[in-house]
Amino acid sequence: MVRIGVDVGGTGIQVGVLDEQLNIIGRGSIETHTELPFGEQVRRIAECCKNTVASIGLQEKDIASVGVGIPGIADDKTGMIIKCTNMFWKDAPFRKEFVKYLNKPIYIDNDASVAALAENMIGISKGRSSSVLITLGTGIGSGIILDGKIWNGFHGIGGELGHTIMMIGGEPCTCGNRGCLERYCSATAIIRMGREAVKNRPNSLMLEKAGGDPAKITARTVIDSAREKDPAASEVFSRYVGYLAQAVANVVNFLDPEMIVLGGGVSKAGMFLLQPVRDEFPEHVIFRDRPMPSLDLAILGDEAGIVGAAMLS
Amino acid sequence: MVRIGVDVGGTGIQVGVLDEQLNIIGRGSIETHTELPFGEQVRRIAECCKNTVASIGLQEKDIASVGVGIPGIADDKTGMIIKCTNMFWKDAPFRKEFVKYLNKPIYIDNDASVAALAENMIGISKGRSSSVLITLGTGIGSGIILDGKIWNGFHGIGGELGHTIMMIGGEPCTCGNRGCLERYCSATAIIRMGREAVKNRPNSLMLEKAGGDPAKITARTVIDSAREKDPAASEVFSRYVGYLAQAVANVVNFLDPEMIVLGGGVSKAGMFLLQPVRDEFPEHVIFRDRPMPSLDLAILGDEAGIVGAAMLS
Numbered sequence: 001m002v003r004i005g006v007d008v009g010g011t012g013i014q015v016g017v018l019d020e021q022l023n024i025i026g027r028g029s030i031e032t033h034t035e036l037p038f039g040e041q042v043r044r045i046a047e048c049c050k051n052t053v054a055s056i057g058l059q060e061k062d063i064a065s066v067g068v069g070i071p072g073i074a075d076d077k078t079g080m081i082i083k084c085t086n087m088f089w090k091d092a093p094f095r096k097e098f099v100k101y102l103n104k105p106i107y108i109d110n111d112a113s114v115a116a117l118a119e120n121m122i123g124i125s126k127g128r129s130s131s132v133l134i135t136l137g138t139g140i141g142s143g144i145i146l147d148g149k150i151w152n153g154f155h156g157i158g159g160e161l162g163h164t165i166m167m168i169g170g171e172p173c174t175c176g177n178r179g180c181l182e183r184y185c186s187a188t189a190i191i192r193m194g195r196e197a198v199k200n201r202p203n204s205l206m207l208e209k210a211g212g213d214p215a216k217i218t219a220r221t222v223i224d225s226a227r228e229k230d231p232a233a234s235e236v237f238s239r240y241v242g243y244l245a246q247a248v249a250n251v252v253n254f255l256d257p258e259m260i261v262l263g264g265g266v267s268k269a270g271m272f273l274l275q276p277v278r279d280e281f282p283e284h285v286i287f288r289d290r291p292m293p294s295l296d297l298a299i300l301g302d303e304a305g306i307v308g309a310a311m312l313s
Numbered sequence: 314m315v316r317i318g319v320d321v322g323g324t325g326i327q328v329g330v331l332d333e334q335l336n337i338i339g340r341g342s343i344e345t346h347t348e349l350p351f352g353e354q355v356r357r358i359a360e361c362c363k364n365t366v367a368s369i370g371l372q373e374k375d376i377a378s379v380g381v382g383i384p385g386i387a388d389d390k391t392g393m394i395i396k397c398t399n400m401f402w403k404d405a406p407f408r409k410e411f412v413k414y415l416n417k418p419i420y421i422d423n424d425a426s427v428a429a430l431a432e433n434m435i436g437i438s439k440g441r442s443s444s445v446l447i448t449l450g451t452g453i454g455s456g457i458i459l460d461g462k463i464w465n466g467f468h469g470i471g472g473e474l475g476h477t478i479m480m481i482g483g484e485p486c487t488c489g490n491r492g493c494l495e496r497y498c499s500a501t502a503i504i505r506m507g508r509e510a511v512k513n514r515p516n517s518l519m520l521e522k523a524g525g526d527p528a529k530i531t532a533r534t535v536i537d538s539a540r541e542k543d544p545a546a547s548e549v550f551s552r553y554v555g556y557l558a559q560a561v562a563n564v565v566n567f568l569d570p571e572m573i574v575l576g577g578g579v580s581k582a583g584m585f586l587l588q589p590v591r592d593e594f595p596e597h598v599i600f601r602d603r604p605m606p607s608l609d610l611a612i613l614g615d616e617a618g619i620v621g622a623a624m625l626s
Contacts (some may be wrong), residue, residue, distance in 0.1 A: 012396065028450055056337075073600060073603075078565075081603020082600075083600065083602065083603075093555075104616050108373060124468060127532055128469065130467050132419055142567075144568075146459065146464075151338055151459075151568075152443065152569070153565075153568060153570070154443050154570055154571040154606065155569055155570070155571075155603060155604045155605055155606065156570030156599070156603075157565065157566075157569050157599070157603050157605060158565070158566070158567060158568050158598040159567070159569075160566040160567065160599050160600075161566070163565050163566045164477075164562075164563040164566050164567050165476060165559045165562065165563055166479065166480075166481060167480060167481045167598065168480045168483075168497065170481070175599050176596075177596075177597050177599075184481065198581040221491060243481065246478045246481060249477075249478065250477040251468065252466075252471070253470075253471070253473040253474070253476045253477050253529075254455075254471060254472070254474055254567065254568075255457075255464075255468020255471050255478050255567075255568070256465070256467055256469070256471030256472075256475065257466070257467055258467040258468075283490075284490050285470070285477065285492075286470070286473050286476040286488050287396065287470040287473075290386075290395065290468060290469075290470050291468045292468055292470060293467065293468065309490060
């Protein structure tokens, strides 16, 4: 029997077929078409699952379950997607639609939560009893694993570290609040700080790399320039590291999991990012002379989404 | 058989004897004397336990266990108190000393955690599968209950909501960091804001209640003046409510327990505090149109410490 994992994203939908040892033995994908009716979108996902299974010579009867990771929240009891802003889905009966085309047990969960589960089952935090994954992308996602299981909160609205307030009255956030952690620790935050920095530093390498156009500065521009020791970029990067260290310390002070894992696009900076955050976060931990969570980088990359989704049960 | 609960505080130590229905059937107390050698302090606590049991006509053999709540952290496996700043205890072998005088199973935990356990077992959050207690005192304590049990984190350093950072670069904290939640949500924060406010508002009722001396303004002065609609006090109180609402929302966004409970001295303001916080915190929750944790006041008062400690096992 195989398990199917589906990773739903705003631009594409990835499907993976996993064997019983959790190896990916088949992959498929389709483009996201949010303009289609919801039922039609679900039908396309189910067809992609079936086609992917067929492509490796298996049949529908070989499928044990289908797990779906979405950039939003779902009610696993009812199989409803409660809110999934990027996909324009709200109170959408995913399971009910899906089983019309592929009648298997369907599990749905948040994408950061399923990635955290994947890292905890076969990735960097394998075997840890508790871990928190923080994904540093356009926004901040986070997934909490306690006793080896996803913790989304009692009402399913937890695990949103990115929208905890880290700066009272701070930067306005897309969620309607101010000062959310996401405004300081995401790729978007690096970009904002980089673009601000070049206003007074026209000689910065960041601007050179961006062809002189501040609007073309990306998180990568800032990080690469900091690696090359550009002073303005180094200052921005150092501020970012400070913010991220405080975010990590907040997780330690409040929840203290066995391990904290950094994933998402920004984490591709590797040790250049990890080392200074590792060095700094303990300063912000109240019991800083005690053993505390280890901090490491996610290792499953883009596969975490499909692998974690397939593990849902 | 009875269980003994001990609540260790910087000024006094309370002892309670609980029957099997968790009723307090005997009480005792001693003054704290931090100047005594550690072993002597522990001996006095053990004697107080024995005397309290004797005072209700019971004997040592009737004692099933002794639980101790401390304003610090302990390692329940070894029975060591790791750090307890107010008592000047560090790496102190509490269990080893205690059993010299009273040889019973000894359990030790953080005072906010045991209070959270008490509320969750017989108080306002009775029967809730998960809850977080936030105690609003000189500092901020917090206790996390998950699946009916205390969650102190993997390394025992979690549950310190008061030292999560809510204001990057903000007010300096006693812990050595800046912008800790405690600096904005504790009684100390209300006092600081009240004293600042009267500088430019010499006609404030706060100053009148304090006999003209800003140093005599307490949290109660501010709250009572706000109740009487003093404009300066109302502004301070309203700012405080806003900070506390954001702190509550941080707990919702990250952990989403079934219930959040406010305790400690400031919570004695009752509905005057609870209602505006209840009204405001959902604005700061990302999934604010979904069911979310209920917010209520602790009901066990000072007894929570001994009751929760007695429940440790």
